[in-house]
Amino acid sequence: MAPLSSGGQIALAFVGGFLAALLVIAVVAFSFLRSSDAYGLGHWKLNAKMPLSTMWMNLGYCLFDVVEPGYIYLFCADAARPGTWDPQTRSAVESLADERYAERWLLALDCLYHFKPSRRPVFEYAARRLKANSMAFDLVLNESASLGDKLRMRAVGVMMGCPIDTFLTEKEYLDQLVQCGYDRESSTITDISEHVFSGVSGFIDSQERALSQYSVTLGGYKLAGRLFEWFGRSKVVKAVIVVARTREDADLSSS
């Protein structure tokens, strides 16, 4: 190998040092986000009404439910992959695909961007198998955001354990719904960002201040608060309500 000039060596050392530092930061951030377990038991800190009157832990772990008039059944399963559901879960869900019910709805609150491999399997299952409309709260990528912001958003998704291509633009989202059996004309995506991000980040800040009197710190949720603040400020993603209605030709028997 040709000997490097001392300037070249310094540049190489600088670039190497920079890459090493970047790697260390990425590993620390990744393991921090993973170990802070965004949906772990620490959520009581966000539910605690200030000032504290009790320290009763109000927790809930519920994955999805099937609602029939007068009954709510809870099942624990991977909602993203209907193919993996056990027979009991599957037959309970499929019992809803019955003409007795004039309308069926899949309700997904703030969870679809986590779905692996993608939102497709559950949308297809709901539209084609159950002929169920869908309503969801979800995050949609702003197609006009800068490339830098889009890349940062992708990194945030990966750190949250989401598929790398989980954030879609509104057009991509609608295309996906249509491919899964929903009707383009009667499906809507409504931007409600102004009612979401600044409110959540403001709430996390005030909760952090209130809990500090008890020497409790929000820990990882502070980072979540910064993220919501960034979403609101940069508009890199939009907080949206998705309503999708099945197409007449989305048939009950296929798939």
Ligand SMILES: C[S@@+](CC[C@H](N)C(=O)[O-])C[C@H]1O[C@@H](n2cnc3c(N)ncnc32)[C@H](O)[C@@H]1O
């Ligand atoms: C941001 S939280 C929202 C929780 C709640 N829906 C709400 O609106 O307060 C996302 C939730 O989605 C759940 N989740 C993510 N992927 C899932 C999957 N494949 N099946 C079922 N639940 C999932 C997580 O466990 C977590 O509780």
Ligand SMILES: *[C@@H]1O[C@H](CO)[C@@H](O)[C@H](O)[C@H]1NC(C)=O
């Ligand atoms: C999308 O991002 C651009 C550039 O930051 C911004 O001007 C625009 O308001 C954003 N659109 C929405 C709907 O948030």
